[in-house]
Amino acid sequence: MSETNLPYWLEVPAIKGDLAPPPKNASIVIVGSGLSGVSAGYFLQKHGFEDILILDYKTEESATYRNCGHILHGTVESMKAFSEIHGYEKAKELWQFSIDICQVVQSTILELKIDADYRRDGYLVIAIDKSEELECQVSVKLLKKAGFHSEFIDAIEISKLGFKNCLGARFEKGSAQAHPVKFRNGVLNEYLRGGGKYHSDVKVTKLEDSSSGVLVQTDKGPIHSDAVVIAANAYSPLFSDFFKTRRLIEPFRGQIITSKPLKHQFKVKYPHSFDHGYEYALITEDNRLMIGGWRNYSPTKEVGIYSIETNPLITDGLKKFAENHYEINEEIQWQYSWAGIMGASQTSLPFIGPTNSDRIFSCAGYTGHGFSWAHGSAALLARIIAGSSVPSVAKYFSPKTLGLK
């Protein structure tokens, strides 16, 4: 295979932490330096917390640098599926929260003046079979009934937008996109300016709770802390007994390919997906086609995997998918192909709040929609830890309650 397996986004290097041994004590230890971890550090500082220590291990393997840059309203489910799982009233509440957290991302970008190639041009969910077309139509109706923006676009209009072999689509104007590494680095820099500590290549192996605090066991020795935030998404069960024993989060591998810059003028550059979200795409600032997914066609569905090696079956499937669904009169040359590990939540919602210990908190379990959810969940978690008021929707994410089921 000729493609490099470095993610396109990592052409902008992810800032790493101090490689010296970490301090032996910290008030709050955050495990993870991806979007969740740096956002937790940033928001906790905003609430006045000090002496915070972020730890990470194998920094660049994190999903944060390996995603498709979509910042989307909703979750991985359509409004139709979401209403069937949770009931319409709860689905509406959760949908509104998903919009609010996209707004939090935008506010952070503006407040910190982060140059993250942020654009807010909408999101297109494209149907490639009749069942999905119907799902789009029903979802548009449900979303409109609830007062959210959503539009149905028919097959003729979709073909005019440069797509082939597609049926109708659902368009939502509020969704956005950004460069995930630039955004994460921008938030991290603010945390570091605020006096936060960050150490890399420290593998957390266990969290031991006691009446005097939490002992964070690592391969560089134990760290005593008053509280811990688990911000390791798919990796959380590897060192947290709470997640391991309850199997609340399962890892699965996602894969993306990205072309060389194209001459072709795309009519839709903003985030779009096909096939019930199993394929997702974006046109980069330098006019490359970035497309990911296809795991549904792998015999294992790529579930239970922590290796970020790419699967050639998926790489080939994505290339063929692009040929079948984009009207591009130019040979596409692929340059990047990479994989990353996402965390599927058993409840289809993230786990935000205290776990079975009042000193060990989590913000994790985003099932593929982690850009806005990681940042927004961290904002919510900081409020919970600070004892500030929280929206009523927070109860749906309580790890303590969900973990008991």
Ligand SMILES: Cc1cc2nc3c(=O)[nH]c(=O)nc-3n(C[C@H](O)[C@H](O)[C@H](O)COP(=O)(O)OP(=O)(O)OC[C@H]3O[C@@H](n4cnc5c(N)ncnc54)[C@H](O)[C@@H]3O)c2cc1C
């Ligand atoms: C292929 C792919 C495409 C995606 N596309 C999108 C998209 O377009 N839009 C979207 O919203 N979401 C997308 N996602 C999901 C999104 O990227 C993730 O949900 C989000 O990045 C999770 O961020 P996080 O910080 O919680 O976890 P991660 O970014 O995975 O970070 C985990 C952190 O935990 C640390 N860690 C792990 N184990 C240990 C340990 N033992 N000790 C110390 N530290 C440890 C790691 O070093 C890392 O810092 C995609 C994901 C993938 C893989």
